[in-house]
Every structure is written in C-alpha cells, then in structure tokens.
Amino acid sequence: MDFEVRADRRPQGPKKLSRERETYLLLVDQGTTHLDACRIVGINDRTGRRWRNGRQASGKNKAAPPLVATGPWRYTEDPEPATAPEDDAPSRYLCEADRIHIADRLREKASVRTIAAELGRSPSTISREIRRNRTVLPSGQWYYRPHAAHRRAIRRRPRPKVGKIGQNPELRDFVQHHLALRWSPEQICHVLRRRFPDRPEMHVVHETIYQALYVQGRGELKRELTRALRTGRAVRQPHRHSARRRKRFPHPMVMISERPAEAADRAVPGHWEGDLIVGSSSRSAIATLVERSTRYLMLVHLPNGHGAAAVRKALVDTVQTLPPHLKRSLTWDQGPEMAAHHAFSVATDVPVYFCDPASPWQRGSNENTNGLLRQYFPKGSSLSGHTRDHLDAVAAELNSRPRKTLGWETPAERLSKLLATTRQ
Known part of the structure; x- marks a missing residue:
C-alpha cells in the first residue's frame, strides 16, 4: 500500500x-x-x-x-470490546474458540470435512468461513488468522446493513441520474458494466436498484424516482406464486391432468372447453363453450351478470339441452366465475376439469374461438346489449364457417356426422 x-x-x-x-x-x-x-x-x-x-x-x-x-x-x-461475549452469541454463529480451532487444524493440514466434523458443523460452514475471513497476500497466497477473522465477522453481523448503492456516492449519483432519464434498472446495470469494466464496486444487478428504491428505511435512492419506472408504482407489487395460492373454491378442483385420455386426443365428442369474454370495465360478459373434436360453438347469454351463481345457472340451462352422449366433460380456467362448479356437476352430471394457472394453451380450441368472436364483440365494448337471439345468430355463423383443422368442413357438418354415426 x-x-x-x-x-x-x-x-x-x-x-x-x-x-x-x-x-x-x-x-x-x-x-x-x-x-x-x-x-x-x-x-x-x-x-x-x-x-x-x-x-x-x-x-x-x-x-x-x-x-x-x-x-x-x-x-x-469504541468503548466496547472487539469480541462479543460468547455466552450471548447464538449457537449458529462461530465463536472465537471455533476460529482458533480452525486455524490450528489448518496448520496441521486437516481437511475441511475433518474440521467440520470436529466442530459439529456443516463442511460448507467451515469452507465459507475460511473463504470470507482469510488473509490473502499480494502474491496470491493466504493464511487464516483467527482473531482477525473473528473481528471481521463481528463487524459484519449488525443489521440492517447499508446497501452497495448507499456506500458509493458515485454509483448512487449515476443510478439516480439515469433513472431520472427513464432508463430501466436493467439498462442501467448493463451500462455500468460496459462503462466501468475494471471497477467491480460500480457493478450492481437490477434487483439492487429496485431494493434501494422500494425497501423502507434504506433511503439510498429518492423515492420519487419510482415515478420514472415503467410501472410508476410507489410501492412494490409482490409476485404471486401459483404453488402458494390460497384455496380458491369451497370444493376442491379436479385438475386437467386427471381428465380422461379420450378428451385429450379429441377422438370422442362431448368434451367441452369454456371461458368468458368480458366487456368494458368487466361489467358484462358472454360465456363460450367449444366442443373439442368438432369445434362446435355455443354462446351462453348472461343477462344477470357473470358472478358464480349466474354463470352456474346459465351453464346448467345450456348444457341440459344437449343429448347425453355430448355431455362428457367441461374444461375451464381457474376464474372466480366457476366457484359453483360442484353444483354445476351435480345438476348436469358433467365433471369440470381446471387448467393449470397461466396455461391458456390447455384450452386451445376455446382460446382460438374467442379470438374469432372478437370480430363480433370488440374488446373495450359493452356486451350487455346483445340479446340471446343475436348470440345464437353469431354462433350459427361461426359454426357454418369451414375450418382448415376439420379438412375444410364446418363445425356444424362435423357435428351432424358424429350424431348420425352415434344413432346408428
């Protein structure tokens, strides 16, 4: 130095x-x-x-x-001693005596696993301790000094710690300046690495910037800079994990993985896919039912809203008009409108299978048909003004349209052939 x-x-x-x-x-x-x-x-x-x-x-x-x-x-x-009383230290921390033992055994060429077994610790704990607190010489050689290692560990122990951005004024000013220019945290991180390739103290990941903005009590970045982010949120929105979701319906869902194989290969008619197309501000909706093997469409009128009770009643009335061999199953997403799925199955004897979260491709026929329906019911428009007769007319028009996936037959023709075959 x-x-x-x-x-x-x-x-x-x-x-x-x-x-x-x-x-x-x-x-x-x-x-x-x-x-x-x-x-x-x-x-x-x-x-x-x-x-x-x-x-x-x-x-x-x-x-x-x-x-x-x-x-x-x-x-x-500092009027306090450099080492904390060992009796007060939690057992998960290495004490000074442990570090002295590590230093003695390292001089005796003992392995990390041997030292760990003698101290009753995990080998990774001993390896991490040596890597963090050893003294590295300019030549690249290193040795382990137990008392210096213990002082370093005591200094690192207090919480909360000042983040990397808060410790470096140059880094903080750079990040704040580019956030004010409406750069994203990820863009800032990559530019830092390109502009300062040989200065690791100027390198951060984008999560560090987000925490400096959102974590209370740090004050590393100005909170008003959150307005320059793409979302403009002043408070961070937590990510939802599908595996941690709370129980959604009073009766347990039967997932699509338990659906019969005959529904997956589209060989047998009578397996339906369903969903809602929603109008402006989610104030109105139309339920759609698509038969998997023929792509036959049925539109369900919902004049009384699209709550769970209204959807259950409308679906029951629609499905009961079908012949028995066309009532085999119904596949839906996990929308709240199907909270009464058990009552629907009891009334119609049609089991309901639910798709996995964020997996619309598991209802591919229905999703494709909903896209076609947007020609008749544009997004952002109100759906409350459409009568049942108008919905039946739209469904008949789509069912008479030839489909490439059906060999250029129409869904109505394919359904008629299946019904004729079933009667024979």
Whole structure:
C-alpha cells in the first residue's frame, strides 16, 4: 500500500493521527505484521501496540480501549470490546474458540470435512468461513488468522446493513441520474458494466436498484424516482406464486391432468372447453363453450351478470339441452366465475376439469374461438346489449364457417356426422 508519511514529526496529539490510525488498522486487518504496518505509516511500534491493544491507566494518563473497526474503511475508538461475549452469541454463529480451532487444524493440514466434523458443523460452514475471513497476500497466497477473522465477522453481523448503492456516492449519483432519464434498472446495470469494466464496486444487478428504491428505511435512492419506472408504482407489487395460492373454491378442483385420455386426443365428442369474454370495465360478459373434436360453438347469454351463481345457472340451462352422449366433460380456467362448479356437476352430471394457472394453451380450441368472436364483440365494448337471439345468430355463423383443422368442413357438418354415426 502506498502511504505518504507526514513530513512534520512533531507531536500531533491523538486526534491528529486519524489517517495513520485508519491505515495502520487496515494493514493489520489485511495481514501485515505489526512492525511493517508501523514502518509504513511512520509511527513508533509502541504507538501501534497501544492502538491495537489499548492501555491501562498510569499516573495522569487515563485508560484507553483498543481501536476497532466500525466499517470497511473507517476506524474509530469504541468503548466496547472487539469480541462479543460468547455466552450471548447464538449457537449458529462461530465463536472465537471455533476460529482458533480452525486455524490450528489448518496448520496441521486437516481437511475441511475433518474440521467440520470436529466442530459439529456443516463442511460448507467451515469452507465459507475460511473463504470470507482469510488473509490473502499480494502474491496470491493466504493464511487464516483467527482473531482477525473473528473481528471481521463481528463487524459484519449488525443489521440492517447499508446497501452497495448507499456506500458509493458515485454509483448512487449515476443510478439516480439515469433513472431520472427513464432508463430501466436493467439498462442501467448493463451500462455500468460496459462503462466501468475494471471497477467491480460500480457493478450492481437490477434487483439492487429496485431494493434501494422500494425497501423502507434504506433511503439510498429518492423515492420519487419510482415515478420514472415503467410501472410508476410507489410501492412494490409482490409476485404471486401459483404453488402458494390460497384455496380458491369451497370444493376442491379436479385438475386437467386427471381428465380422461379420450378428451385429450379429441377422438370422442362431448368434451367441452369454456371461458368468458368480458366487456368494458368487466361489467358484462358472454360465456363460450367449444366442443373439442368438432369445434362446435355455443354462446351462453348472461343477462344477470357473470358472478358464480349466474354463470352456474346459465351453464346448467345450456348444457341440459344437449343429448347425453355430448355431455362428457367441461374444461375451464381457474376464474372466480366457476366457484359453483360442484353444483354445476351435480345438476348436469358433467365433471369440470381446471387448467393449470397461466396455461391458456390447455384450452386451445376455446382460446382460438374467442379470438374469432372478437370480430363480433370488440374488446373495450359493452356486451350487455346483445340479446340471446343475436348470440345464437353469431354462433350459427361461426359454426357454418369451414375450418382448415376439420379438412375444410364446418363445425356444424362435423357435428351432424358424429350424431348420425352415434344413432346408428
């Protein structure tokens, strides 16, 4: 380390040597010997020992505690000892005695797994301790100093910690400036790596920026900068995990994985897919039913809203008009309109199978048909003005349209052939 020794060697008093004290303690913490650290900063070895070990009261001189690090680069006098009482430390933390044992066994060339077994710890705990707290020399060699390692661990233990952006004013100003220019956090992170390739202290991931914006109590970035994000949210919206969803319906759902194989290969008619197409502001809706093997469409009128009770009643009335061999199953997504699926199955004897979350392709025929219906019912329009007769006319028009997937037959023709075959 390059350190310019002060030219004025007259006594300066303890407060005047703050730069020397910081550098001396940093050198010792990095593994430099006591005498070499004193020589580099230009102090007497007795002064260095007094800084490191403290001193007892003597005559007019008061007792002074040892100097300990309170951060990665700043050192001040701390009246508390550098090590916490071992009885108060949680058992999941390594104590100073554990670190002394690690140092002794490393000198004896013991393996990490052997040391871990002797201390009753996981091998990864010992490996991580050595990697984090060892002293690395400029030559690349390293050794493990237990007392210095323990001081480093004690310094890192307090929570909450200042984030990387809060520690580096240059990085904070760069991030704030580009957020104000409406750059996304991911764009900022990649530009930082390209502009400062050899300065890892200027590298962050986008999650670090999001936490600096949203985590309360840090204050690393100005909260008003959230307005410049794409979403403009002042509060972070948590991600929902499908595996952690709360129970949605009073009766358990039967998932699509349990649906009969005959429904999957479209060989047998009578398996339907259903969904809602919703109007503006979700105030109106139309239920759609598509038969999987013929792509035959039925539109269900919902004049009384699209709540669970209204949808159940409308579906029951529609399905009961079908012949028995066309009432085999119904596949739906996990929308709240199917909360009464058990009552529907009891009334119609048609089991309901539910798709996996965020998997619309599991109802591919229905999704495709809903796209065709948007020619008649555009998005953003109200659907409450369409009568049952109009819905029947739209369904008949689509059912008479030839389909490539049916060999250019119409859904109505394919359904008529299946019905004729069934009667024979």
